[in-house]
Amino acid sequence: MVENKISDNIEEYLEVLYRNGNNGEQVSTTQLSKELGIAPGSVTQMLKKLENLGYIAYTPYKGATLTDEGMKIAQKITRKHRILEKFLIDVLKIKEENVHEQACEMEHTLSDEAERALCAMLNNPDVCPDDNIIPACNFDFESCKQCYSQKDFDQIFNRKFNLLSISELTSNTEGTISFIRGNDELLDDIANEGIKVGSHLKYEFNNNRTSNHYLVTIDDKELNIPIEMANNIFIRV
Template identity: 85%
Template structure:
């Protein structure tokens, strides 16, 4: 399945910037969008109104915009492809680091879902792009990367019906259900040893003064300090 031809590259770019600046539901200002996209504020405002009419964002004049569930779905998908491509271009093809972002931008809109999955497998389920930004979870209906690896026929893969965020992406207090765990067998075993599994209930109290590289969460009524490497790969449905 290729990228959705009904969604223009321009729309995908806007949603991608909104996700980059507000993945956890934060409101992104018109000024921020204007600077990131290099587009005049007036033109940004007109596009935001269009995106709201399409159901991709919630827009408040003079304040900014947040992604709807549908907008988040599209934004995560294109962001994931971009960041996986960056890692592939840098680590495998040895493209110059200063050229990686621009080339990934050109390729992300045409990368098929099947090719994205193949790249993810070849790169051993990466969690971070070269800029150390989180690579979002895939939207395939798996509980772990091992489930993905065991499914050989791409045409039989179903898409997940809801969006996910990793623990390390959480920027406000929330709770949800662990719905996907990414990583190799060793990491999956380490997470299982902490009694974390798909279906576990997780709650998180945001603390600006938290210990760096650890996230204090409550999972099934048990308080745990989750190291960053694990937090990058444990995804919850909020």
């Protein structure tokens, strides 16, 4: 697979937009300025550039939202960052206070092939050390089991659409379950609930969330999904 290089600066902007508005929420220029440590005027100029590139939709004095293409890039760099954080802490035992900065430096150079290998080594992690969701990979698989069965990385292709896990949904959402992450045990547990790729999912924000469960409707059946499953069931958005 050919990897198109995007500047580190653009990736940082898209990463912050994803972190604050991954389900279509508008992120203000002020918020971006604060998180990036960049003057509001400079942020505005970059947002105009990102809009011209097709990565965001920008409304002056209000903020920006990711386009499908922008979200694809943002998810990819966010995923690499959070997997690296987990690797640095769980495997290399780096001090937590040093991990974020090191992951920021490494995420831009981590190849897709190395990302896949790290994911497998870490047993398909769903959250980073800060308990933020690790986005799904952008490889064209329906489950991690399919990924394991493909040994030749050059035969792996990218998914054509973006995904969000149930746990990432922040508004009323309907969609098709298109990827399920996890080891064999978790995949079996999810299958035993009657949940499968191709099922239709409906989620009503605010009404359908307890502290550790999500109430969803899947193929007209109401289910109370524990968070460890919700983190790993992805719908097409």
